[in-house]
Amino acid sequence: MARRTGSNGEQTARDIRAAATRLFADHGYAAVSMRQIAQAVGVQAGALYLYTADKQSLLADLMIAHLEDLLANWDAARGSAVDPRARLEDFVRFHIRYHLARVDEVFIAYMELRNLSPENFARVERLRRLYEAVLEEILQDGAAMGAFRLTDARISTLGLIAMLTGISTWYRAGGRLSPDRIEAIYVEMALASVGAQVVPVPS
Amino acid sequence: MARRTGSNGEQTARDIRAAATRLFADHGYAAVSMRQIAQAVGVQAGALYLYTADKQSLLADLMIAHLEDLLANWDAARGSAVDPRARLEDFVRFHIRYHLARVDEVFIAYMELRNLSPENFARVERLRRLYEAVLEEILQDGAAMGAFRLTDARISTLGLIAMLTGISTWYRAGGRLSPDRIEAIYVEMALASVGAQVVPVPS
DNA sequence: GTCTATAATTCGATAGAC
């Protein structure tokens, strides 16, 4: 990518990512043409190739940037709780808040895996596994401490993440329930699903 | 190329649906061409238009047939249980069993909604709502009877269906856990998530 | 019922002017 120094180009790069994110989420990667992206940005199609090697790299960059941002935000937002129930609640609230704020990015990251080259797919999968491992560790610690009652931490991890991420598919601002209310309900469901119970007082 | 002149039209229609289902699930609707489908069937692209008005109708027909089949199978498989916990367990087992047996159809019905025309989208949405209503009624009855503890039956419905359907995205035959084991674990999680408890003995 | 041939678009990507 032959990006030159200059604020004009940096702004164009941001605009391209924003337009591509929106269009890929709305219509799907394969259904969106480079010309459509260019039109949304306000440049000609040829100019896009100053910022991306090809259409595939544009998609991969969006997905990888999203997952890296997700992990970085978790590292910054994670609390210092030790009680597994509090840690799970923190994770659920973080996950929902982040995912409702980035509906398009989330949608792309889960829907367009098929359109990645093998190398890019591997990079994305690795990052997704890292994020899943955050929850899995919470569940495993909680089970070991007797705070959670679950049969398989990996399955519970996948089930919970699917449940939480699914919000992105139906949430609309101004709907029947506020984001805060949705968050509270899912915290309750998540805790209940792993049989969260009172942590035994250390003896 | 195999010559198919004179072959049975009904069989070709089935072959087209099967090929389209697999290709759409593997690569996405927008990324699959009519020529690819024709090649998989063993006919020329033009012959496909004897069986579908256009590519969009082919997708819509697959999705609507899938959802109608899902509803019909539920009607045939639903037990006669009255205990909400048993009804929920029946639903969870049915949902998982059906979805693991039709991974491609489920994937398409979930991923390709945005490629439907407004009219076809409305038809698909209506069927999906009917299926969701099955679970929502179970949850509402269970809550009313004191068997479940939940805050919002609609949210619990969406959360549970997302959790269950998510299995399709990672399940592989021959994986670490058998389908029966996966089913049992999800039954446990689903019941726990709605705070299933002992039904009070009628006085 | 299926074929061949093709019309009419659209696609991703590149070259070169400024």
Added chain:
DNA sequence: GTCTATCGAATTATAGAC
């Protein structure tokens, strides 16, 4: 850094032969 112009290939869908 962006534009104009364009190449070669691919797309959906149709027309007419058999």
